[in-house]
Amino acid sequence: xxxxxxxxxxxxxxxxxxxxxxxxxxxxxxxxxxxxxxxxxxxxxxxxxxxxxxxxxxxxxxxxxxxxxxxxxxxxxxxxxxxxxxxxxxxxxxxxxxxxxxxxxxxxxxxxxxxxxxxxxxxxxxxxxxxxxxxxxxxxxxxxxxxxx
Amino acid sequence: xxxxxxxxxxxxxxxxxxxxxxxxxxxxxxxxxxxxxxxxxxxxxxxxxxxxxxxxxxxxxxxxxxxxxxxxxxxxxxxxxxxxxxxxxxxxxxxxxxxxxxxxxxxxxxxxxxxxxxxxxxxxxxxxxxxxxxxxxxxxxxxxxxxxxxxxxxxxxxxxxxxxxxxxxxxxxxxxxxxxxxxxxxxxxxxxxxxxxxxxxxxxxxxxxxxxxxxxxxxxxxxxxxxxxxxxxxxxxxxxxxxxxxxxxxxxxxxxxxxxxxxxxxxxxxxxxxxxxxxxxxxxxxxxxxxxxxxxxxxxxxxxxxxxxxxxxxxxxxxxxxxxxxxxxxxxxxxxxxxxxxxxxxxxxxxxxxxxxxxxxxxxxxxxxxxxxxxxxxxxxxxxxxxxxxxxxxxxxxxxxxxxxxxxxxxxxxxxxxxxxxxxxxxxxxxxxxxxxxxxxxxxxxxxxxxxxxxxxxxxxxxxxxxxxxxxxxxxxxxxxxxxxxxxxxxxxxxxxxxxxxxxxxxxxxxxxxxxxxxxxxxxxxxxxxxxxxxxxxxxxxxxxxxxxxxxxxxxxxxxxxxxxxxxxxxxxxxxxxxxxxxxxxxxxxxxxxxxxxxxxxxxxxxxx
Numbered sequence: 001x002x003x004x005x006x007x008x009x010x011x012x013x014x015x016x017x018x019x020x021x022x023x024x025x026x027x028x029x030x031x032x033x034x035x036x037x038x039x040x041x042x043x044x045x046x047x048x049x050x051x052x053x054x055x056x057x058x059x060x061x062x063x064x065x066x067x068x069x070x071x072x073x074x075x076x077x078x079x080x081x082x083x084x085x086x087x088x089x090x091x092x093x094x095x096x097x098x099x100x101x102x103x104x105x106x107x108x109x110x111x112x113x114x115x116x117x118x119x120x121x122x123x124x125x126x127x128x129x130x131x132x133x134x135x136x137x138x139x140x141x142x143x144x145x146x147x148x149x
Numbered sequence: 150x151x152x153x154x155x156x157x158x159x160x161x162x163x164x165x166x167x168x169x170x171x172x173x174x175x176x177x178x179x180x181x182x183x184x185x186x187x188x189x190x191x192x193x194x195x196x197x198x199x200x201x202x203x204x205x206x207x208x209x210x211x212x213x214x215x216x217x218x219x220x221x222x223x224x225x226x227x228x229x230x231x232x233x234x235x236x237x238x239x240x241x242x243x244x245x246x247x248x249x250x251x252x253x254x255x256x257x258x259x260x261x262x263x264x265x266x267x268x269x270x271x272x273x274x275x276x277x278x279x280x281x282x283x284x285x286x287x288x289x290x291x292x293x294x295x296x297x298x299x300x301x302x303x304x305x306x307x308x309x310x311x312x313x314x315x316x317x318x319x320x321x322x323x324x325x326x327x328x329x330x331x332x333x334x335x336x337x338x339x340x341x342x343x344x345x346x347x348x349x350x351x352x353x354x355x356x357x358x359x360x361x362x363x364x365x366x367x368x369x370x371x372x373x374x375x376x377x378x379x380x381x382x383x384x385x386x387x388x389x390x391x392x393x394x395x396x397x398x399x400x401x402x403x404x405x406x407x408x409x410x411x412x413x414x415x416x417x418x419x420x421x422x423x424x425x426x427x428x429x430x431x432x433x434x435x436x437x438x439x440x441x442x443x444x445x446x447x448x449x450x451x452x453x454x455x456x457x458x459x460x461x462x463x464x465x466x467x468x469x470x471x472x473x474x475x476x477x478x479x480x481x482x483x484x485x486x487x488x489x490x491x492x493x494x495x496x497x498x499x500x501x502x503x504x505x506x507x508x509x510x511x512x513x514x515x516x517x518x519x520x521x522x523x524x525x526x527x528x529x530x531x532x533x534x535x536x537x538x539x540x541x542x543x544x545x546x547x548x549x550x551x552x553x554x555x556x557x558x559x560x561x562x563x564x565x566x567x568x569x570x571x572x573x574x575x576x577x578x579x580x581x582x583x584x585x586x587x588x589x590x591x592x593x594x595x596x597x598x599x600x601x602x603x604x605x606x607x608x609x610x611x612x613x614x615x616x617x618x619x620x621x622x623x624x625x626x627x628x629x630x631x632x633x634x635x636x637x638x639x640x641x642x643x644x645x646x647x648x649x650x651x652x653x654x655x656x657x658x659x660x661x662x663x664x665x666x667x668x669x670x671x672x673x674x675x676x677x678x679x680x681x682x683x684x685x686x687x688x689x690x691x692x693x694x695x696x697x698x699x700x701x702x703x704x705x706x707x708x709x710x711x712x713x714x715x716x717x718x719x720x721x722x723x724x725x726x727x728x729x730x731x732x733x734x735x736x737x738x739x740x741x742x743x744x745x746x747x748x749x750x751x752x753x754x755x756x757x758x
Contacts, residue, residue, distance in 0.1 A: 017163075035303070037253040038335045038683035045253050091649050094657065095533025097254040097303030126690040129683070131251045131304050132533050134656030135691040137649070 005065045007031070008075025016062050022048065023057035026072055033073035033100045037129070044128035047101035048072045054108040054127075073100035076107050083107055083145050092141030094132030102128045106142045116146060150181075150676035151341050151413040152375065153314075158321050158329060183676040185349065185372040185408040188215040196375055196409035207377075207385045215409045217377040218385040222462050223401040228353070231364035231400040235355030239437040242351040243429035245725075245743045246670040247344045247372070247678075250418050251661075251688045254303020255338045260318035261328040268295045268322075272315055275305045275532050276570020277562050279381055284312050288319065299559035305532040306661070307417035310572060311343055311379040339686055340678040343379040343416025344671055346371040346387060346407065350429035360441045362452045364400040365393055365461065367430060369422070372673075373407035374414035381417070389422025389722070393461040394430045395471055395502025395615060397454040401461035412673050417572070419658070420718035423501065424665055424725065428743060431499040431726030435733060445730065446479055449500055465610040468706045470641045471502065474615040478639035481700045485634050488623040492632070495624060495735025499723035501616045505715035507708050508608030509579035512566045513587045515544075516599040518556070523548070525587075526560045528568025529576060534717060535650035536576045542646050543581055543711055547588040566603050574715030577646060581711035582606055612708055615641040616719040618659070620695075620727035624735040629751025633663060633695040633728055640699065643707030643714045654716040656697045662724025664689040667745050 004013045007029065016025050023046045026034055034057060037045030041056040048057045049071040050064075077084050083106060086092070093099040102125070109116065109124045116124070121142050122135075130138060155172050159165035180194035187193055193215060197203075200217070201210045208216045232238055259271040274280040277297035285292040302309060314331050322329040333341070348371045355364040369390040377385040391403040405422070407415075418424075438448040453471035460466065478498070488494045514526040525544055531537045537557040545552045569579060586602045594600050619637040624630070636659045645651045668687040672679040680686035707714045729740045738753035 035254070036335075037255075040336070040682045040684055042683040043253055043335075043688075091653070094535070094653055095252070095254070095302060095304045097252075097533075122691040126692040129253060129688050129690055131253060131306065131661070131688060132657045133653050134658075134660035134697055135694055136656045136697060137653060139691060 001063060003062050003066045005067065006069045008071055008078070018063060020062045021058060022060040022062045022065055022070070025062040026057065026070070031072045031074050035097055035100060037097065042129070043098070044101040044105060045098050047104045047128065049076070049104060049108060052111055054105050071104070073103055076104055080107060082148055083110070086145040086148065087141045090137050090141040090144055092138040098128060098130045102130065102138055106145055109142065110145060110149060113146070118143070150411055151678065153317070153341070156317060156321060158325050181411040181676060182215065183410055183412055183673060185347070185370045185410060188408040188410045189213065189370070189406070196411055200409065217373040217407040217409050220384055220386045220391060220405045222391050222403040225366070225402045227400040228364045228366045228402040232353060232355040235363045236358040237437060237440045238353065238355045239433050239440060240353045241433055241436060241741060242349060243432055243741045245348045245425045245428055247347045247415065247673055248418070248665055248669040249339050249342070249344050249671060249686060250306040250308030251664070252304025252306055252308055255333040255335050256309065256313050256342060257330070257332040258313070258315050258318045259328060259330045260315065260322040262319065262322045266294060268319055269298060270295060270315060271298045271300055273300070273302055273309050275302060275309045275530055276381070276572060277530060278528055278568050279570050280312055280315070281562050283381065284315050284319070287312065287316050296561050296563040298561050299530070302530055302532045305571060306419045307421060307572065308343055310381050310417050313342060335683060336681045339671065340681040341413055343414055345418035346373060346415040346425065347673070348390070348425035350390070350426055352429045352433040354433055354437050356437060356441060360443050360448050360451050362396055362398055365396070365398040366402040367393070367426060369405045369426060371405065371407045371425070372410050372412060372415065374410060374412045376414040377407070379414040379416040387417070387422035389420050390426045392423060392426060392502070394427070395500060395613070396452040397458060398461035403462070412676050413678060419661060419721045420503070423718070423722035424662070427499065427501050427722040428725040428729070431723060432729050432739070432741065435497065435730045436739065445498055446475065449475060449498070466613040467610050469613055470702065470705055471500065471615045474617045474639050474641045474702050475500065477700050477702045478617040478619055478637065481639065482619055482637060485621045487634065491627065492623040492625050493735040495622050495731040495733070496619060497622070497727045497730025497732070497734055498617065498619045499727035499730065501719065501723040503574060503614050503616065503715055503719045504611035505578050505614060505708055506573055506575045506608060507578070507606070507611055509569060509575065509582050509604060509606050511568045511579050511583045512601065512603040513583045514565065514599055514601045515587050515591050517597050522554045522556060525555060525557045526565060527557065528559065528562065528565045529580065530559055530571055532571050534571070534576065534654065535647055536571065536580065538650060539577050539646045540580050540584060543584040544588065547584065548591070574718045577713050578708040578715065581709045581713050585710050612706065612714055614705070614714045614719055616723055618720065618723040618727040620724070620731040622728060622731040622735055624732055624750065626736055626754055629747040629749070629754060631667065631728070631732055631745060631747065631750060633667065635696045635698060636663065636724065636727070637698045637700065638720045639702060640716070640719055641702050641705050642716070643705040644712040646711065646713060651716050652699065655699050655720050658717065658720035659697050659724055660689055660694045662721040663695060663728070665721070666725035666728040666743060668693065670744050
């Protein structure tokens with residue numbers, strides 16, 4: 001089937017199977033920043049924005065994104081360089097596999113909340129697992145981002 | 150259960166999945182063993198008929214059926230004699246479950262076989278040179294005919310240290326005459342790779358009337374799964390189970406038995422063997438303190454050795470700063486008061502001593518670039534710990550040049566002679582030793598040609614590093630729910646190359662220790678992995694992880710001119726015992742089986758009242 005969406009600000013169309021996952025479709029389009037982790041919607045490594053809402057692209061059919069705006073890490077990085085600066089500055093990452101999802105979720109948090117308490121940040125970010133850091137620097141990066149924007 | 154039985158090669162994953170679904174398998178159920186206890190029981194069905202006959206097998210026939218490895222240290226007779234005359238003795242058994250390393254990048258392999266027979270591998274493996282020889286050994290070919298390519302890893306924690314499916318990918322690439330790629334789904338990774346060994350550890354500690362330890366025995370029985378080859382260690386054992394806890398022990402006996410079972414093979418995970426053993430021994434230390442009538446900290450204070458004393462197994466240490474670390478932890482402790490109404494607060498501590506290896510076998514090449522910068526080629530993979538940053542900082546510091554002037558790259562196994570890989574808390578110390586030699590050679594060079602150094606350092610006594618952890622918990626006596634409020638990690642450190650990366654090892658290690666203590670269990674009842682997705686196998690989220698605090702006890706003696714120590718495996722092993730000890734302090738029940746879930750705590754509370 002033919003699916004049209006706006007990917008990172010650019011009109012995009014592709015042919016895919018009705019059961020194709022958004023994750024596979026955007027990766028096949030060359031946007032490989034989005035990662036497959038758990039593949040069951042738990043770890044958040046594959047998080048992208050669809051209609052400005054963070055979704056697990058490993059559970060999201062590409063067909064459901066028809067007509068929507070989709071933002072992946074590649075687009076978010078260009079859309080809000082401050083966010084990337086905050087993750088780099090606070091070293092909110094180690095191996096990097098969860099980082100695209102963490103950044104996209106942090107962006108979505110910024111869309112929803114002007115300010116947030118530590119508890120609210122942790123609650124919002126709890127859908128993005130990280131095995132390396134113990135989360136301290138990730139939460140610091142998000143905190144810095146909310147303060148700076 | 151979990152054995153690969155067939156392989157399908159296709160143009161796409163979708164086609165491969167459809168084809169795999171067409172494979173019909175008829176199974177005949179055979180007698181099986183799913184726990185180490187069942188495996189070593191008399192008359193148990195044999196997992197392998199004669200494992201002692203395998204090439205380089207570590208076990209002998211007389212050691213019994215279903216043994217992968219049996220290692221003993223110290224003297225059981227001396228321990229029995231000393232226990233018989235000790236004023237107080239604790240004798241308890243503790244169990245821990247199988248858990249997965251939890252890296253978020255599933256294991257993957259791409260294999261390409263050239264017409265010449267040369268094999269190129271892109272493999273999620275943390276020790277390219279080690280895995281090259283393992284695969285060569287497996288295929289009966291020369292290691293030089295395999296070139297393992299540089300890649301970055303999406304987390305390791307010990308789980309990416311065996312060949313996994315590389316031999317299969319190579320065989321399939323040869324068969325189809327094209328490169329093959331295999332990427333595990335996470336559920337497959339959980340249910341088939343190389344999880345941490347489940348363990349049952351019996352601990353016996355005796356002491357005199359003043360609480361001075363007289364004898365110490367730790368007897369570990371581990372479930373090694375169906376194959377031993379997923380552990381890249383010479384004895385196939387996991388030696389953390391034989392570490393005597395960093396105390397002054399006059400009579401020591403340690404035994405570590407790994408059994409074959411019909412479950413997935415077990416491998417290495419962050420400080421192999423130590424989390425299992427330390428949960429047991431540091432819980433037992435608190436149980437002993439209760440018998441003697443001493444505060445847990447006081448019992449430890451009386452038994453931590455000073456520099457110059459030998460460890461129980463005769464091992465010498467360059468320096469021992471357990472006492473300083475303990476005192477620093479106690480003075481930094483601020484008691485929490487934030488228990489919800491009706492919940493009870495508790496505090497628990499745990500001590501762990503980790504060795505930094507002083508040996509290495511590694512190499513490095515420094516190549517001048519046309520723009521005046523320096524390119525540093527290493528065989529060390531970047532697993533996410535910042536090893537390449539550390540190499541860059543070490544070189545920039547030694548050469549007194551800006552960081553921007555140094556570029557660090559991992560090269561393939563064809564391009565350097567040797568490297569030990571990431572593991573054993575050795576990367577920073579190994580890099581510092583090889584960087585030191587490389588800088589000397591660079592300074593002494595006569596022309597502008599690249600400089601290659603190969604370092605084979607045998608090393609002397611290990612450098613020890615103590616980690617003292619204090620957990621503060623709130624427990625709901627009505628439900629058994631445990632809320633770990635805070636983990637205070639106090640670590641004995643020398644020079645720190647990169648403060649942030651060092652801190653993240655402490656924090657990430659403690660968070661992993663917390664997951665092991667409270668959440669994670671692969672659950673292999675009936676032999677199959679039941680927690681085969683990340684919804685069931687619960688990794689700690691940002692909400693679950695307790696407040697993490699750190700005290701660094703600086704000024705220790707480290708390794709090499711950079712004077713560095715280990716950090717990656719210091720804060721995971723002690724956590725579970727610290728939390729179990731805090732739960733005992735809060736509600737008076739002793740949890741001897743991980744994970745420390747509410748149901749388990751509640752059952753103990755109900756039984757005790």
